[in-house]
Amino acid sequence: MSIEVENISKVYGEQKALDAISFSVNKGEIVGFLGPNGAGKSTLMKILTTYINATEGKAKVNSFDVLENKQQVQTSVGYLPEHNPLYLDMYVREYLTFNANVYNTSKTRVNEVIELTGLTPEAHKKIGQLSKGYRQRVGLANALLHEPDVLILDEPTTGLDPNQLVDIRHLITTVGQNKTVFLSTHIMQEVEAICDRVIIINKGKIVADKKLKELRDDKEQIVIVEFDYRVEDVFLLKLPNVKTVKNTHDFVYEITFSTSEDMRSHVFDFAHDNELKILQLNQKNASLESLFRELTSE
Helix, strand or coil, rough: CCCCEEEEEEEECCCCEEEEEEEEEEECCEEEEECCCCCCHHHHHHHHCCCCCCCEEEEECCCCCCCCHHHHHHEEEEEHHHHHHHCCCCCCHHHHHHHHHHHCCCCCHHHHHHHHHCHHHHHHCCCCCHHHHHHHHHHHHHHHCCCCCCEEEEECCCCHHHHHHHHHHHHHHHHHHHHHEEEECCCCCHHHCCCCEEEEEEEEEEEEEEEEEHHCCCCCCCEEEECCCCCCCCHHHHHCCCCEEEEEECCCEEECCCCCCCHHHHHHHHHHHHHEEEEEEEEEHHHHHHHHHHHHHC
């Protein structure tokens, strides 16, 4: 096992941030740790990376106990915290070289992670001059410097624009091909784009642990479509296998279908037959969306 968590609890004063949670992550898995803000995601990640101690319970990373073998855990883990701490006055290559010395890693490894994370054109710049997306790349490069077996990433895509999101997702998927990745987020689309499995936490307790394939096989989907003109719901309800239609705002509709068939082609044909233009057409996992809402709503 790459990660083993057994009855971990964390209490701050009278507040229980984690409440006797247990799970394990196999080597090579990419697991999304999903939950609303304040659910306890960052607290657990800080425990797994030895930044803080649990109040009760045990945890191991690469078979090393997070309390008894802190140095071995730190050596085997690459960690990107939620608020990526960087020295903004240092140059990218200078910063990574500094950390390579801390890890006693060769200088050639600095060049490797710069190339792997797409930092080559920015390597001569000060970190303070970089965009949010490139700063996240620096954080990922730093997490990869010592070639860890496990990557623990806390909200790695927060605050990124759509193009940066795609780049960072691709980067995480690439490096995750030969590493275990434990990824915290409150964005369900991140889990769908990157992960093999999802663990949902709410109010310090694990409320679901499922393979993404199980959710994708469910016979329900949501198609999000934006037309150039308002459409009455009654017409969209005539589409095959429609369960519900919701006008979310302006000319954007969420259409829920009770089928595993990709219904976007039917929506496209509907627009064509009614002389409508489609401005966006996306599909999302209705099962994951509904599961999250069901398990984390007040």
